[in-house]
Amino acid sequence: MSDTLLKVRDLKIGATIYPPGERPRDIEIVHGVSFDLAPGKVLGLIGESGAGKSTIGLASMAYGRGGVKITGGEVWVNGRNILKGGHKDIRKLRGAEVTYVSQSAAASFNPAKKIMDQVVEAAVEQKKFSRKDAEARARVLFAKLGLPDPDNIGERYPHQVSGGQLQRCMTALALCPEPDLVVFDEPTTALDVTTQIDVLMAIKEAIRDTGVAALYITHDLAVVAQVSDDIMVLRMGNTVEYGNVDQIINNPQEEYTKALVSVRSIEHEEKAPTEEPVLSVRNITARYKGTQFDVLHNVNVDLYPGQTLAVVGESGSGKSTLARVITGLLPPREGEIEFAGRTLSPDLKGRTREDLRELQMIYQMADVAMNPRQTVGTIIGRPLEFYFGMRGSEKKKRIIELLDEIELGEKFMDRYPAELSGGQKQRVCIARSLAAKPKMIICDEVTSALDPLVADGILKLLLDLQKIEDVAYLFITHDLATVRAISDNIAVMYQGKVQRYGGKSKVLSPPFDDYTDLLLSSVPEMKLGWLEEVIAHRKMESAGN
Template sequence: MSDVLLTIRDLKIEGRSDEEWMPIINGIDLTLHKGEVLGLIGESGAGKSTVGLAAMGYTRDGVRISGGSVEFDGVDLVNAPLMKKRALLGKRIAYVAQSAAASFNPAHKIIDQHTEGPVRHGVMSEGESARDAMDLYERLRLPNPEEIGFRYPHQVSGGQLQRAMTAMAMSCRPDLIIFDEPTTALDVTTQIEVLAAIRDIVDQFGTAAIYITHDLAVVAQMADRIKVLLKGDEVEEAPTREMLDHPQEEYTRSLWAVRSFKRPAKPVPAGDATPVLSVQNVDASYGVTQVLFDVSFDIHQGRTVAVVGESGSGKSTTARCITGLLPPTSGVIQLDGEDLPLDYRKRSKDQLRQVQMIYQMADTALNPQKTIGEIIGRPVEFYMGLRGKARRDRVAELLNEIEMPPEQYIDRLPSELSGGQKQRVGIARALAAEPKFIICDEVTSALDQLVAEGILKLLARLQDDLKLSYMFITHDLATVRAIADEVVVMKDGEVVEQGPKADMFKPPHHPYTDLLLSSVPEMDPDWLTNLLEARGRENIGDAAVGRMDD
């Protein structure tokens, strides 16, 4: 009896676009043994999720398997009748989705969704499955395992939901689980506890898994073997340690190298220099809930201040206060040493011009009905008063600035650009106003690593050329390492620590900064194990963050 669980041979998948079938996966082979964890990595569009779902014999609407075979424990999943496939899904092959918040049905309690599989597949009675759920919740270190299942999904935090979803996948004790980017939507401190929980439970039950992610450091912790995909083709496959130490292919090495981008340190500004932007003792509220408490920091000319913190820490709210979209309840915001009116409606055109913003989702920040020329031309005309040929010339100049040849792009619509190009247009639109200060709100977090690096390099060059000052909002500490001059760490609406980057990455620092720093996964496959040993199981994730408050 061989211990091969899943065999994929020459798998070809096509997707329909405009009435035409275009190839997505061009012939991939994959073998998975019982109890083995295979990491599947690649950038967006590489076809990782498509392969993951195909391993369950499932394709999304508008996608079809056009060739090859998927064989799970002797069953041909490509040609098996639906009834036969359904009998396997959930029972022997389970799925853990990227966003647990979206993948739990909002209308039913968590435990009811958990027991549905075992009951419908006839594995356990409802009572047995519910008791088993509580046991799994406890193994996954969820708080109140007896009680948490009786809540609705919206009543539970993201990291906990992700673990509840892992428990749900385990409910029938499957032989294989597909994890599709299960921690991508989580904060770094939360990510650790989910990673640890997943790794332990897969280990305990000897479950085989395909772990899909774009994050190398994460997959290094989870997988026995790694397979790299690029645009529907396999690049290479090797055991984890071998792959990390000796990547064979150029593309794999480039993925590894991304995190090495780093700007040289800039000279420290003179002590008496007037900062370009100064935030002083700012408080802000949404309704009656105060969300910012006494936030103060300065940004000097030509420098980048990275504002880091987890979701809900007040980073974006601070940006809204600076732009005047959310007038602070108290405090002062100064531009070049002069007070800015707190409400943007009271600011002069010139004051508005000086503060520009680049958004996280370039997709939604660009008007899909306007051409690139119109999108960039609008602020050129509004702020700089240029019209006709002067306006066109300036737009062309800006497009050259962002390394997109104007003759090729000026008449295109946003939908005809890639994600990275859209973000470049967002940058050009901000530059069009010729501002002194630009707020970059998670501008690289929706992009692949290689593309993100390109954007960071562009921003760095523009800063040098135009003496721009950036406030760089991010939760990614690798980005901070790459581009920041100063770092402001925020937590629960307060600044917990700030200073030059060199100091921030050197101990001793505030315990929360320490927690954030140590939570960023590293390429070392032993990193998670060592970290858990150093911190202790009970001192990760929410528990560790909670301890900070005491």
């Protein structure tokens, strides 16, 4: 065996696209990428969506997702060019020499089969181990990955364990056949930060203990800095920069890499509360119909005119439920919503058109929040007609004004949502909510589905618009970097309660309560060795107690 496990030379990957109203045509999505990976080493592939990083990862298993085809170049695994092999050779490679960990373990486990059956399947099928040995090995891996009750967890079905646990089971699945290489495709992206840190550590230790090599694919440079030996930065199917982790993080050469390293450049001075809040949430307790427990317990927060209140928390903390209560989609069991000096009807049906106009909302998924059959002009024009009765040239003039405000311009008026990028779609949604001239906008995870540089642009736009339109934002997010960038006040939510609430500087400075401390310290930092520091610090603290 040579001393390179994986050798990729001038890899070219193509796909067939089907643009609406046009003939299908072939495009190239990866334009000649080359790299080497030695046994036991970790290479991080990083880039924004569309960079081709997952496609390259899957190409190392000779797999193309959907209509994706490898059109040129060489992929050598253990001294064999796998692109030259037939179906049988490729099947022998997959699940034996190279295995795969996907972003969403919840979707990647078959819901109808026990976890153990799925974890050992490849090892048994590829005749690496007998069923009995494979199960024993799986239990050892479950324990090593820090899963609770490792002897019995395999007997459960995927829906019976949590998302973080399932992601570790997926890692066990990949490691069970003793592969030479594991492709980790955004393995922690779908997890909460406090869960991410544990899974990240578990993956890192498993890589170290088993001596397996890994391709680690992510869009998060801070995460990849914790686990990789080398990093390759990709953009639109090209290599931007390729070097060892220390050089990329501490001494990036290319402009694009520098931008990735220094992302979140926004500075926002905290504003002092004015006298009258525009929104007062008073003693809200709420539960969903047909359930037996409250998802919000006695929540109190205020939002001041022209300011931003960030509601931050992990999945299940109740932050989106709070938005549903404020908008009237979920009438609370107790408490009131005061808005612009009046008490709002708890139920959406009881609200006036003026209530609706002054309280707008922007969503996480911009593409499903717009009618795909309407042009941008129609989408933005609708609230102008509905709330202000605008018609004809007056309406058109206002639409163009709004398009200028979101930095897109008049030429976008006749385009359809499908012709826009993710960031442009979110801008159109922002313009649509501004068209109603609201006093307040609820922003529900509006940047979570976007790449960091694009998200940055959206946040800057929101801050600029706040100055011009004097609109208040209730900003719901799980991302603490976003919170730092834009908020004046912060409410940290945990299990349906407001854990910590106040001005930005106060909430983000010590002394912290336990949960806020855990949350803040779990956010990956762009620093080598950060993961070990945090884990060591936590071990010391728990030993001290």
